[in-house]
Amino acid sequence: MASKKRNPILWAIWLFASLGLAIWLSLQLVDETAPKTAFIPGPMTHGHHQIEMQCSVCHGDGFDSETVLQNACVDCHGEQLDEAQDSHPKSKFTDPRNADRLANVDARLCVSCHVEHRPELDVGMGVTLPMDMCAHCHEDIARDRPSHEGMGFDTCASAGCHNYHDNRALYEDFLLAHAGESWLKTPAQQAPRDLLARHLRDEDLVALMRGQGAAPADAATPEHWDGNAHADAGVACTACHGGGDDWTDSPEPQQCATCHESESEGFLQGRHGMRIAQGLSPMTPSQSVLNMHVEASHRELTCISCHGAHDFDTQKAAVDSCIGCHNDEHSNEYLRSPHHDLWKQEKRGELPPGSGVTCATCHMPREEKHGEIFVQHNQSLTMRPVEKMARPVCLQCHSLEFSLDALADPHLLENNFNGQPEKHVPSIDMAVDRDKSRDKKGPY
Structure with missing residues (x-):
């Protein structure tokens, strides 16, 4: 049985459409003032969308190196990381004793956790983060710390809990120093500018x-x-x-x-x-x-x-x-x-x-x-x-x-803090309980 002849009109339409698309894409590449939205693999988060057409800010000129991406992150956010006294520094993951953890997540690179063009991973304020990130290294946390039993890994980064880059807010000395404070300080006012x-x-x-x-x-x-x-x-x-x-x-x-x-x-x-x-x-x-x-x-x-x-x-x-x-x-x-x-x-x-x-x-x-x-x-x-x-x-x-x-x-x-909190973060309570248990056990 002879094969059916293809419609030459449809072939012509397909050919001209493909040629037109190729010309349009080529013009965008040649024209420096033309928007390059057609080449973006996905929308940016609202942390970076203002500069989404400045691809070279993050990717450099070659789009071919994870080192370029890492340097771009540090160029903009390095000062904040330094001030944060990073609780997960690169040295922690280059330590041979932690080599097995790199097999699950290469935490030496910012883009291992924070990826662009994937707005569905946005966990708020333009930050992308896989919700199971902590589980890669801390899957036994409930066994090691009974106080964490029943807590989901999607709650690790809740306010008052863990901050991957700066855990000073959870240092027990800090929590104990602020235990028992009145909810409103007196006088409650800012220091004057000079x-x-x-x-x-x-x-x-x-x-x-x-x-x-x-x-x-x-x-x-x-x-x-x-x-x-x-x-x-x-x-x-x-x-x-x-x-x-x-x-x-x-x-x-x-x-x-x-x-x-x-x-x-x-x-x-x-x-x-x-x-x-x-x-x-x-x-x-x-x-x-x-x-x-x-x-x-x-x-x-x-x-x-x-x-x-x-x-x-x-x-x-x-x-x-x-x-x-x-x-x-x-x-x-x-x-x-x-x-x-x-x-x-x-x-x-x-x-x-x-x-x-x-x-x-x-x-x-x-x-x-x-x-x-x-x-x-x-x-x-x-x-x-x-x-x-x-x-x-x-x-x-x-x-x-x-x-x-x-x-x-x-x-x-x-509602801009109009009312009293309906939730309670037990961080200070947990620190106080641990401090009391240590007192009961004595110094040895």
Whole structure:
């Protein structure tokens, strides 16, 4: 029986479609400005999606080396790992005594646990993680520690439990030191910033602030200039805009880093500034995976997006600038929370400075380095795992037990901590019980 003849029209359609697809893909490769979305194997998590078209940031030029990927992870996150006092350092897995564990998971490489283009593995805040990761090495934990009997491996990374990269929150000395604390500390307030005093001690910075050269004769004093922080510090127009022939009406966003280096470094490491750090245009709310206000969709995120070009109102930046873009439940519920009530009382002068709780209080906490206090502008730093917020933020006002319970309660996270925790993390209880059992057994 003769085979049926294939329809030449269908063959022609298939041929032209294939040729058209090949041409389209080739043009994307040749045109440096064309989007390369067709070549992405899967969506990025919202931790990296802002730079998903900058493939070379992670893959380099060759796409052929796990070393390149590892170096890319460390280039961006290495400082955080160093500060975390890594509880699973590379040396633990290069130790010959642990060689058998590498057969299950090569934990020397970040991508063994954190993979991109697999958003279905996202466990929150843009972090991908296989939920059975801990089981590879700790499958006998219930036998070794009876207190863990009945606990699932998908609960290891719950708030107040284990943080793969930094287990200091579970050190028993730390837990015992905070046992029995009152849920609310007195006084509950932040330490004051010392930005101006820090700058005035730097003679070169003072000279820069005072400005060099002259502003154009038609350069008018901005409407909101009088009384703001820069005006009170004696900062001249030329400090930002340049003087004489170098005058520019619109300084580059990174001009602020000339005086605010630490703050700028933090901003560039967070999700708000990571595009600028990679040489891309500033991020806009329309590029976020969170709910944002439509009217703010195309607002570019730079220093002056929050602080203003000339008013530099830190109170506005601490709340209004955030709420002006963010339209998710957590942000909106803040306006109905006890934290916001405290902020309103502080603004009315009914409470001392630092008593109110703003968006920035929690997401841009004040840090002390070398005896100086500055604001950490990497707003992503304490987001994941969530208990990273306990030490630098929650413990300023609350007990450790209350902080861990609140952070472990997903309902409280959504309603911006309006109410008491419905869950209890037994970390401190377990430490106290172990301490009591040791006392009963004696020193030997």
